[in-house]
Protein backbone atom coordinates (compact mmCIF):
# COMPACT_ATOMS: atom_id res chain seq x y z
CA UNK A 63 0.00 0.00 0.00
CA UNK A 64 1.51 3.29 -0.98
CA UNK A 65 1.67 6.22 1.47
CA UNK A 66 -1.12 8.16 -0.24
CA UNK A 67 -3.53 5.24 0.10
CA UNK A 68 -2.59 4.80 3.73
CA UNK A 69 -3.20 8.47 4.45
CA UNK A 70 -6.50 8.44 2.58
CA UNK A 71 -7.72 5.42 4.50
CA UNK A 72 -6.74 7.00 7.78
CA UNK A 73 -8.55 10.23 7.04
CA UNK A 74 -11.72 8.50 5.89
CA UNK A 75 -11.84 6.51 9.11
CA UNK A 76 -11.28 9.70 11.10
CA UNK A 77 -14.36 11.30 9.59
CA UNK A 78 -16.80 8.56 8.54
CA UNK A 79 -19.72 10.97 8.22
CA UNK A 80 -17.82 12.84 5.51
CA UNK A 81 -17.53 9.78 3.27
CA UNK A 82 -20.48 10.63 0.95
CA UNK A 83 -18.97 14.07 0.41
CA UNK A 84 -15.45 12.72 -0.08
CA UNK A 85 -16.67 10.20 -2.66
CA UNK A 86 -17.91 13.06 -4.83
CA UNK A 87 -14.88 15.24 -4.23
CA UNK A 88 -12.34 12.50 -4.85
CA UNK A 89 -13.89 11.75 -8.25
CA UNK A 90 -13.53 15.34 -9.44
CA UNK A 91 -11.45 15.92 -12.56
CA UNK A 92 -12.61 19.52 -12.87
CA UNK A 93 -13.92 22.24 -10.57
CA UNK A 94 -16.90 21.10 -8.51
CA UNK A 95 -20.43 22.09 -9.39
CA UNK A 96 -21.53 24.68 -6.81
CA UNK A 97 -25.19 23.53 -6.53
CA UNK A 98 -23.91 19.97 -6.00
CA UNK A 99 -21.59 21.14 -3.23
CA UNK A 100 -24.47 22.94 -1.61
CA UNK A 101 -26.67 19.84 -1.73
CA UNK A 102 -23.95 17.55 -0.37
CA UNK A 103 -23.26 19.90 2.52
CA UNK A 104 -26.98 20.27 3.25
CA UNK A 105 -27.25 16.48 3.40
CA UNK A 106 -24.43 16.16 5.93
CA UNK A 107 -25.38 15.50 9.53
CA UNK A 108 -22.18 16.37 11.35
CA UNK A 109 -21.48 17.74 14.79
CA UNK A 110 -18.37 19.03 16.50
CA UNK A 111 -17.81 15.51 17.82
CA UNK A 112 -17.81 14.09 14.28
CA UNK A 113 -15.08 16.57 13.30
CA UNK A 114 -13.19 16.45 16.60
CA UNK A 115 -9.72 15.65 15.13
CA UNK A 116 -10.05 18.77 12.95
CA UNK A 117 -11.44 21.08 15.63
CA UNK A 118 -8.25 22.92 16.56
CA UNK A 119 -8.43 26.51 17.79
CA UNK A 120 -5.81 29.22 18.15
CA UNK A 121 -5.99 32.17 20.51
CA UNK A 122 -4.75 34.84 18.09
CA UNK A 123 -6.72 34.09 14.91
CA UNK A 124 -9.22 31.70 13.40
CA UNK A 125 -7.67 28.39 12.46
CA UNK A 126 -7.90 26.54 9.14
CA UNK A 127 -7.57 22.78 9.65
CA UNK A 128 -7.11 20.91 6.39
CA UNK A 129 -8.95 17.59 6.28
CA UNK A 130 -8.16 16.53 2.72
CA UNK A 131 -7.14 17.99 -0.63
CA UNK A 132 -6.52 17.11 -4.24
CA UNK A 133 -5.77 19.57 -7.07
CA UNK A 134 -9.54 19.90 -7.53
CA UNK A 135 -10.67 20.63 -4.00
CA UNK A 136 -9.74 21.22 -0.43
CA UNK A 137 -11.90 20.37 2.54
CA UNK A 138 -11.13 22.50 5.58
CA UNK A 139 -12.58 22.76 9.09
CA UNK A 140 -12.40 26.37 10.28
CA UNK A 141 -12.44 27.05 14.01
CA UNK A 142 -13.13 30.51 15.35
CA UNK A 143 -13.03 31.90 18.86
CA UNK A 144 -15.20 34.82 19.85
CA UNK A 145 -14.10 37.99 18.04
CA UNK A 146 -12.06 36.20 15.36
CA UNK A 147 -12.76 36.95 11.72
CA UNK A 148 -11.44 36.68 8.20
CA UNK A 149 -10.18 39.69 6.29
CA UNK A 150 -12.55 41.03 3.64
CA UNK A 151 -11.73 38.71 0.75
CA UNK A 152 -12.76 36.91 -2.40
CA UNK A 153 -11.76 33.41 -3.50
CA UNK A 154 -9.69 34.14 -6.60
CA UNK A 155 -10.29 31.25 -8.98
CA UNK A 156 -12.07 28.98 -6.51
CA UNK A 157 -15.70 28.50 -5.63
CA UNK A 158 -16.50 28.11 -1.95
CA UNK A 159 -19.29 26.42 -0.05
CA UNK A 160 -19.46 26.08 3.70
CA UNK A 161 -21.65 24.52 6.35
CA UNK A 162 -22.11 26.04 9.80
CA UNK A 163 -21.49 23.12 12.16
CA UNK A 164 -21.60 24.83 15.57
CA UNK A 165 -22.24 28.40 16.67
CA UNK A 166 -23.48 31.35 14.64
CA UNK A 167 -21.44 32.77 11.74
CA UNK A 168 -21.84 36.44 10.86
CA UNK A 169 -21.29 36.81 7.12
CA UNK A 170 -20.98 40.28 5.58
CA UNK A 171 -21.15 40.61 1.81
CA UNK A 172 -19.45 43.52 0.03
CA UNK A 173 -19.65 45.11 -3.40
CA UNK A 174 -17.38 47.24 -5.54
CA UNK A 175 -18.19 50.93 -6.04
CA UNK A 176 -17.01 53.22 -8.86
CA UNK A 177 -14.60 54.88 -6.40
CA UNK A 178 -12.67 51.67 -6.00
CA UNK A 179 -13.83 51.27 -2.41
CA UNK A 180 -15.72 48.17 -1.41
CA UNK A 181 -18.76 48.74 0.78
CA UNK A 182 -20.82 46.32 2.85
CA UNK A 183 -24.13 45.26 1.37
CA UNK A 184 -25.58 43.16 4.15
CA UNK A 185 -24.65 41.13 7.20
CA UNK A 186 -26.50 37.94 7.99
CA UNK A 187 -26.12 35.58 10.90
CA UNK A 188 -25.87 31.99 9.70
CA UNK A 189 -27.07 29.40 12.19
CA UNK A 190 -25.96 25.76 12.52
CA UNK A 191 -27.02 23.74 9.48
CA UNK A 192 -26.92 26.73 7.15
CA UNK A 193 -25.00 26.25 3.90
CA UNK A 194 -23.47 29.20 2.08
CA UNK A 195 -22.22 28.87 -1.49
CA UNK A 196 -20.35 31.61 -3.31
CA UNK A 197 -18.54 31.97 -6.59
CA UNK A 198 -14.95 33.10 -6.85
CA UNK A 199 -15.75 36.79 -7.42
CA UNK A 200 -17.99 37.25 -4.39
CA UNK A 201 -16.47 39.42 -1.66
CA UNK A 202 -17.26 38.64 1.93
CA UNK A 203 -16.07 38.50 5.51
CA UNK A 204 -16.99 35.85 8.06
CA UNK A 205 -16.76 36.43 11.82
CA UNK A 206 -17.57 34.89 15.16
CA UNK A 207 -19.47 37.77 16.76
CA UNK A 208 -20.80 35.63 19.60
CA UNK A 209 -19.89 36.33 23.26
CA UNK A 210 -16.63 35.19 24.82
CA UNK A 211 -16.54 31.43 25.24
CA UNK A 212 -18.82 30.71 22.28
CA UNK A 213 -17.04 28.77 19.54
CA UNK A 214 -17.82 28.80 15.86
CA UNK A 215 -17.02 25.77 13.67
CA UNK A 216 -17.56 25.77 9.91
CA UNK A 217 -16.78 23.15 7.26
CA UNK A 218 -15.52 24.61 3.97
CA UNK A 219 -14.99 23.22 0.51
CA UNK A 220 -12.94 25.18 -2.01
CA UNK A 221 -12.80 23.97 -5.60
CA UNK A 222 -10.29 23.96 -7.09
CA UNK A 223 -7.81 24.32 -4.22
CA UNK A 224 -7.65 27.81 -2.73
CA UNK A 225 -4.07 28.99 -2.91
CA UNK A 226 -4.51 32.75 -2.93
CA UNK A 227 -7.29 35.19 -2.34
CA UNK A 228 -7.64 38.92 -2.74
CA UNK A 229 -7.89 41.01 0.40
CA UNK A 230 -9.81 44.29 0.49
CA UNK A 231 -9.88 47.21 2.89
CA UNK A 232 -12.80 49.49 3.63
CA UNK A 233 -10.33 52.34 4.16
CA UNK A 234 -8.42 52.19 0.88
CA UNK A 235 -9.81 52.20 -2.65
CA UNK A 236 -9.06 49.04 -4.55
CA UNK A 237 -9.43 48.41 -8.24
CA UNK A 238 -12.96 47.76 -9.45
CA UNK A 239 -11.65 44.87 -11.50
CA UNK A 240 -11.03 42.04 -9.04
CA UNK A 241 -8.28 40.77 -11.31
CA UNK A 242 -6.20 43.86 -10.58
CA UNK A 243 -6.71 44.10 -6.84
CA UNK A 244 -3.45 45.01 -5.23
CA UNK A 245 -3.01 42.65 -2.33
CA UNK A 246 -2.80 38.90 -2.06
CA UNK A 247 -2.70 36.90 1.13
CA UNK A 248 -1.26 33.46 1.44
CA UNK A 249 -3.67 30.91 2.79
CA UNK A 250 -2.30 29.20 5.85
CA UNK A 251 -3.62 25.86 6.95
CA UNK A 252 -2.90 23.37 9.67
CA UNK A 253 -2.51 19.99 8.04
CA UNK A 254 -3.79 16.98 9.91
CA UNK A 255 -1.58 13.95 9.85
CA UNK A 256 -3.11 10.65 8.81
CA UNK A 257 -3.52 9.60 12.43
CA UNK A 258 -5.23 12.84 13.32
CA UNK A 259 -2.55 14.18 15.64
Ligand SMILES: [Fe+2]
Pocket residue numbers: 151152153158202
Ligand atom coordinates in the same frame (compact mmCIF):
# COMPACT_ATOMS: atom_id res chain seq x y z
FE1 LIG B 1 -14.45 33.14 2.09
